[in-house]
Amino acid sequence: MNTDNIEIVLVHTSSPGNIGGAARAMKNMGLSRLTLVAPREFPAPEATWRAASASDVLNSARIVDSVDEAIADSQFVVGTSARGRRIPWPVLDPRRCAERLAVSSRTERVAILFGREDRGLTNEELQRCNLHCHIPSHEDYSSLNLAMAVQIVAYELRMWGLAERLPEAADEDWDVPFVTTEEMTRFYRHLEETLTDIGFLDPAAPRQLMPRLARLFNRVRIDDMEMGILRGILTEAQKSAGKH
Incomplete structure (x- = not known):
């Protein structure tokens, strides 16, 4: 996986705090490329303090006017979606989606779109995507905070990036021999x-x-x-x- 080829795109974000929280989630998991599509308020102090030590991700964020501009150079695009759509589209959960992105990012520029806090991505925006990613939250309360959604997807990407370095068993690196x-x-x-x-x-x-x-x-x-x-x-x- 090449994290330099992975871009997180936040579309029409209304809360600057969510932008900061997303930046922090990205840096926690080793991602740095952030694009903001027509944010309502940015730069903003709330974004800065919510980002904590991820101000470098905020400072290097790219600001564009449209989704088309955000993904113009991308070769593989994933849109996060919380609900089913009228036209069926390829859909994966974050874990399987991360596997697909990890492979693509080795040689291609990939973008992951996150929509508006109140209504997500539009049908037109989702139709620009190669794949949809659905986070299977509990049906009693399916609404996810934007930064939390970014954290979940970024975490799954991080796990794929570490796959070859993490021990496959919990006791693989045990410090004392096991008894016979x-x-x-x-x-x-x-x-x-x-x-x-x-x-x-x-x-x-x-x-x-x-x-x-x-x-x-x-x-x-x-x-x-x-x-x-x-x-x-x-x-x-x-x-x-x-x-x-």
Whole structure:
């Protein structure tokens, strides 16, 4: 993905605060190219303070008079849409849309259009787009703040940009080796002995206690340091019970 080829376009934005919030969302996710189509008020102090440390995105924003001018140099255009249209159009959610944009941005200039706060993009503007992006918000309250919508799309783009650098599993970069199956077997034996010693487990009526505890511990991966802590707790419990 080439973020230099990705442009966020805000169409006829009425609130300067939303412009600042969108700029901040963009910088959070590594995007910098912002185009404003006929904003009602800009520059504005509210945009500046809402942007926080993303004033550089605001200062470099391009201001144009029309959507046609904003996307004239774009080769792939996506329009965000909150509702269905009379004429069916290719529609993707932000995650799948980001994948498409990430691929296109390697060699093409792409633009993502966000419409007016009160009514979004017009049918005519959406018809200028190659693809529509729909954020599937909850039906009880489907209205999204403009800056929030920008944040969602920008985040999904960021995740695609990081795809090759993020670990595929949560424990891929763990700092301590995980215990072996044999060590877990010894732990379960020690656990059973301790529970018997403290009177919690009755060997004559075990009530599936150990299989359930095994299922509990097997839902997570235990590393060497954690195993040392667990075995130490069991040993101290046995000492307190006078059984060590």
